[in-house]
Amino acid sequence: MLTTTLILGLVLGGTYALLALGLTLQYGISRIMNLAYGEMTLAAAFVLVALFQGLGLPPLIGLLVIAPAGYAVGWMLYAVMMRPLVARAGTSGRLEVDSILATFGLLFLIQGLLLLVFGANFTSISYLTHGVNILGVPVALNRLIAFGICLVAGGALVIALTRTRWGLALRAVAQTPNSAPLVGIDVNRVARQGFALGTALAAVGGASIATYQTFSATDGVIFTMKALVIVIMGGVGNVAGALIAGLALGLIETFVATAIDPGLTLAATFTIFLAVLLWRPQGLFGRG
Amino acid sequence: MNNFSRRAALRSFALVSTAASMLLTGGVFAADDTVTIGYAIARTGANATGAGITTIPNYELWVKTVNEAGGLAMPDGSKRMIEVVEYDNRSSNEDLVRAIERLASQDKVDLILPPWGTGTNLAVAPLFAKYGYPQLAVTAVTDKAPEFAARWDRSFWMLGGGHDYATGLVDVLAAARDAGTINGKVAVVSVADGFGIDLIKGARPAFEEAGFELVYDESYPLGTSDFAAIMSEAQASGADSFVAFSYPPGSFGMTKTAQAMGYNPAVFYISVGGAFPIYPGIAGGKAEGVMAIGGVDASSDAIKGYFAAHTAAAGNPPDSWASAITYASLEMLEQAVARVGLDHAALAGELSTGTFETVIGAVKLEDNQLRDLWTVGQWQDGSFRAVSPADRAGASDPIIPKPEW
Numbered sequence: 001m002l003t004t005t006l007i008l009g010l011v012l013g014g015t016y017a018l019l020a021l022g023l024t025l026q027y028g029i030s031r032i033m034n035l036a037y038g039e040m041t042l043a044a045a046f047v048l049v050a051l052f053q054g055l056g057l058p059p060l061i062g063l064l065v066i067a068p069a070g071y072a073v074g075w076m077l078y079a080v081m082m083r084p085l086v087a088r089a090g091t092s093g094r095l096e097v098d099s100i101l102a103t104f105g106l107l108f109l110i111q112g113l114l115l116l117v118f119g120a121n122f123t124s125i126s127y128l129t130h131g132v133n134i135l136g137v138p139v140a141l142n143r144l145i146a147f148g149i150c151l152v153a154g155g156a157l158v159i160a161l162t163r164t165r166w167g168l169a170l171r172a173v174a175q176t177p178n179s180a181p182l183v184g185i186d187v188n189r190v191a192r193q194g195f196a197l198g199t200a201l202a203a204v205g206g207a208s209i210a211t212y213q214t215f216s217a218t219d220g221v222i223f224t225m226k227a228l229v230i231v232i233m234g235g236v237g238n239v240a241g242a243l244i245a246g247l248a249l250g251l252i253e254t255f256v257a258t259a260i261d262p263g264l265t266l267a268a269t270f271t272i273f274l275a276v277l278l279w280r281p282q283g284l285f286g287r288g
Numbered sequence: 289m290n291n292f293s294r295r296a297a298l299r300s301f302a303l304v305s306t307a308a309s310m311l312l313t314g315g316v317f318a319a320d321d322t323v324t325i326g327y328a329i330a331r332t333g334a335n336a337t338g339a340g341i342t343t344i345p346n347y348e349l350w351v352k353t354v355n356e357a358g359g360l361a362m363p364d365g366s367k368r369m370i371e372v373v374e375y376d377n378r379s380s381n382e383d384l385v386r387a388i389e390r391l392a393s394q395d396k397v398d399l400i401l402p403p404w405g406t407g408t409n410l411a412v413a414p415l416f417a418k419y420g421y422p423q424l425a426v427t428a429v430t431d432k433a434p435e436f437a438a439r440w441d442r443s444f445w446m447l448g449g450g451h452d453y454a455t456g457l458v459d460v461l462a463a464a465r466d467a468g469t470i471n472g473k474v475a476v477v478s479v480a481d482g483f484g485i486d487l488i489k490g491a492r493p494a495f496e497e498a499g500f501e502l503v504y505d506e507s508y509p510l511g512t513s514d515f516a517a518i519m520s521e522a523q524a525s526g527a528d529s530f531v532a533f534s535y536p537p538g539s540f541g542m543t544k545t546a547q548a549m550g551y552n553p554a555v556f557y558i559s560v561g562g563a564f565p566i567y568p569g570i571a572g573g574k575a576e577g578v579m580a581i582g583g584v585d586a587s588s589d590a591i592k593g594y595f596a597a598h599t600a601a602a603g604n605p606p607d608s609w610a611s612a613i614t615y616a617s618l619e620m621l622e623q624a625v626a627r628v629g630l631d632h633a634a635l636a637g638e639l640s641t642g643t644f645e646t647v648i649g650a651v652k653l654e655d656n657q658l659r660d661l662w663t664v665g666q667w668q669d670g671s672f673r674a675v676s677p678a679d680r681a682g683a684s685d686p687i688i689p690k691p692e693w
Contacts, residue, residue, distance in 0.1 A: 008516040015514075108332070115332060120340025121604070122536055122564070124544075126572035131548045139516075140548030213513055214540035214570055216337045218379075222511055250514075257508075257517035263480050266509040 005258050006251070007137045013250020014147035018208065019223060020230035020242045021154055022201030028237015029174045029194030031095050032082055035103040037227055038220030039110035040199055041206030044070060045215055046118045048207040052125055059127050059211050060145070066207045067200050074199025078192045081106070086191065107220065114217035124214040146208040153204060154243045161239060170194055174237045229269065233276050235283025245284060323360050323630065325351070326373040326397035328387030330404060333379025337536070339404035341564060342427055342610045345602035347372075347401060350618040352601060361626040373397055381411045388412050392419040398630050399621065406430055406482060413440050422636040424617040427610050429453075431486060437656035442636040446613055446658035450486030451494075453581050456663025456676040457557060458494040460579070461529055463678070464688045465500070470528035470554045475504035477518055477542075478533035487533035487559065503527050512538065515545045522551070528689075529555035536561030539580070540570045547572065547693045554689030555579060563608035563665055563672050575667040577690030582609025583665025583674030584648070585682030594647040608665060608672035613658065616646035649682075 019041065026034045034040075044066050051057040051065065085102060089095035128145065131138035161167035172180045173190045180187050206223075209215065230249060234241030249269060256268045276284060327347060330339040351370050354360055359367035373395050377384035384403055391397050392415070400421045402409055409425040416423035417440040424444050430436070431449030464470045474495060478484035484507065495502055504525040508518060519542060522530055530553040532542055539561035546556065561567065562580020571578065584591050586608075594615060598606040606612060621635075623644050628634040643652040651658065662674035666686055673684040 004520055005517070008514075008520070012514045012516065112332060115336060115340075120336045120344075122337060122540065122561070122566055122570070124540060124566070124570045126569070129544060129548055129572055131550055137520075138549035140544070143548075212544065214537055214544075216537075218332070218334055218336050219537075222513070253514070254517045258521060262477070262506045262508040262512070262518050265512065 001258070003135050004137045005254050007134055007139060009251035009254035010247060011139055011143050011147050011250070012254055013247035014150040015143070015209065016226060016230055016249050017154060017243045017246025018146065018150035018201075019205045020227040020234070020246050021150075021157065021239060022198040022205060023224075023227040024198075024231045024234065024237055024239060024242040025157075025201065026195050026198030027231060029170055030078065030082065030191040030198070031086075031177070032078075032099040032195060033096055033103065034198070035100060035224060036106040036110055036220075037103075037202055038223030038225075039107050039114070040070075040073075040202040041209065041223050042215060042217065042220045043110060043114060044203035044206035045210035046114060046123065046217075048210045049123050049125055050118075052127070059125070059207065063149075063204060063207050066203045070203025071196045071200040073203075074196035075192060077106075077199065078195040082195060083188070083192075086188070107224075111217060111220060118217055120217060122214050122216045123210075125210065127211045129212075140212060142212040146212065149204065149208050150243075150246075153201060154239065157201075157239050158243070229273050231283075233273060233284055235285040238283060238285050241283055241285030321359075321366075321368050322371040323368045323399070323625075324371045324373055324395065324397040325399045325401060326375075326391035326395055327401040328375040328377040328384050328391065328403060330379040330408075331376040335377075335379040335403075335405055335408070338427070341607055342614055343404040345598065345606065346611060346614040346618065349598055349601045350615060350622075353597070354622060360622060363627060363629045377403060377408070381408065384408055384412060385415060388415045392421065399625075401618075402426065402428075410436070413443055416440065417442060420632045422621075422632060422639055424621060424639070426614045426617045429483060429486070431490070433657050434655060441640075441656070442632070444617075444639055444653060444656045444658075446617055446653075447610060448658070448661045448663070449490075450483070451490035452661060453559075453663045454487050454490035455494045457531065457579075458491065458498050458500070459678070460664050460676045460686055461500065461555060462498040464555070464686070469688050471526075472500055473503045473525065473527035474500050474529045474531055475522040475525045475527035475553075476502055476531040476533070477504075477522065478507045479510055479512075479535055479538055480507040481510045481535070483535065483560065484533040491531070491533070508538070510535070513541060515542045516549070518542075519545045519549060519551055522553075523549070528553055529557070531555075531557045532559060534559045534561070536564065540567075543567075543571050543578070547574065550693070552690070552692045556690050557664075560609075565605040565607060567672075568667065568670065571693075574693045576669075577667065577687050579664055579666045579675070579686070579690075580609075580672070581664065582607075583662035583672060583676075584608045584612050585662075586671040586673045586684075588649070588682060590647045590649070609662075612648050616644075616648045616651060619646040620644040620651060 023037050026032050048059055048062045051062040052059055085098045128141040132141050169185050169190050172185055173187050177187055230242055230245045234245035252268055253265045256265050329344055330336045351372055355369055359369040361367055375387035377387055391400050402423055402425050404427050406428040409428040422442045426446045429447045431451050433445035433449055437445055465472055478488040504522050539558035557579040559581045563582040568575040595605050624635050624638040628638045640656055643650055664676035665672045665674045675684050675686040
């Protein structure tokens, strides 16, 4: 029983963590609170399905196309839409409010486009749905792959951020955006990279969700909510924190569903969220 | 004299465009030979999916069909083309109420078609009553339909209540248990939202009365996307029947999870979404034997013709629960108008007492409600066929146990 809970929880948590990685980068480094995040993941999910059904491209290959495309879209979005907001806000705290309002609008724009292009219907594909036995617990192969992608993407990101010069620049901008230029960092460029990378991760998250979950053009908000909870729990901009918080959330939800009552999963999530906000508002792994 | 300022230019542009639009709208309303029909439906937001599957394609198909045949027939034998006024209610009841208010008081449309969903129909029922429009609340599932029909005498409730569907399902399972094909244990999960709560409330006493034991009975919150834990508990419960009172995302998620973990109960029942045309695709082509809410008499010629027309117009077949009934409600409206015209009181009277030929057969409402309902259907040979009530003409025999995934 315990192994079942543990394995199912970890797999679920992995998908949560993958969903949150991009948002934590976008908010942590670029200071853009992206409310259209869920719509971006959804757009990638729709593109993956279109590639799979239209061109017969296997989803795992599709992922390799979607990730760089997500980066390019994020880059463009930052240059066209976010950069003016950043320039106008200067050093004041206006950017947060402005970006929330702007991405709130973007949310409806993307949702409208998705409805227009892909329709209101539920969308789903069947890809590697058979179960794999892990310590006696059957787990769908596509979910295992999503879990693997999460570990690889999250691990690579943690290493890149802590071990490379580029990662150092990203962290410098995340921590003290006003002082970073003093040591020769082009804040604008780094912030754009952070946003683009976040969008690429959102796209990867959405594309992997498309392989195992049914979704429709209006589901974006659900993804944004989940990602937001994890990002705030893990500490804004903290990639390792998001990974751990995501996994923890999956474990807690599965534990509550099996041991207590499936009706209380959401309540448990938000109770913990509330507790974090009250006693550790900087997040479990944020800098106090 | 060439200081033709931008402000003046804009003002003149505004004047011209106002004049033009007045001409245009004047043109629409001056023509007495059209019937204006309005609706405020969810094109965006959380209800867009349901409305986009069940309601919008049928409204559009019906308007197209009627207009291609020369228009809506009137009692005097003349025909008038339908002119549609449509608003997006953005899945918000405030917007919906405002739009209905506007349709009734400003656009002064001849008829208003209802929005999609139980809550939305309840939200606008007082408005329909206030302005006297008949309300064919077709996508509303509520056990309180008799009360509502009595309170608003021009409202019509056509999809039954949770109790109907719950008892319909229990009848199917009880017959299978009495025949010895399944045991007396049932695992049931329900979504903690209006619909799921209504159904489980009706189902618990019905199961108990029929002598079933609910060995697993849990609810899950709306928006749950992972069902691995729930399904593995249900599998371990020893029940032969798995019953889920679920919304489409849950129905689909549970199907996929059951397939991945090799969970093969003799009865696999899901609710909303199971009758959708995309369901076999979601089940990876292995929908055979899956039971769900709703159903149609798939062998009737009227239904076959309707499915073909819907597929040609919308690009996909209709869902096999509320779609056909939605279309039938429009046919009722069409025939009622042909008999008594557009007067709202006469129209409501005719809808309430008349008999109508529709795609779901001859329809006669009882106390403003459609009571001849299919409650349980099952995927058999690629069609979603009605299996309960078993004694109604057109019912198919259920396949129990369900073939393995």
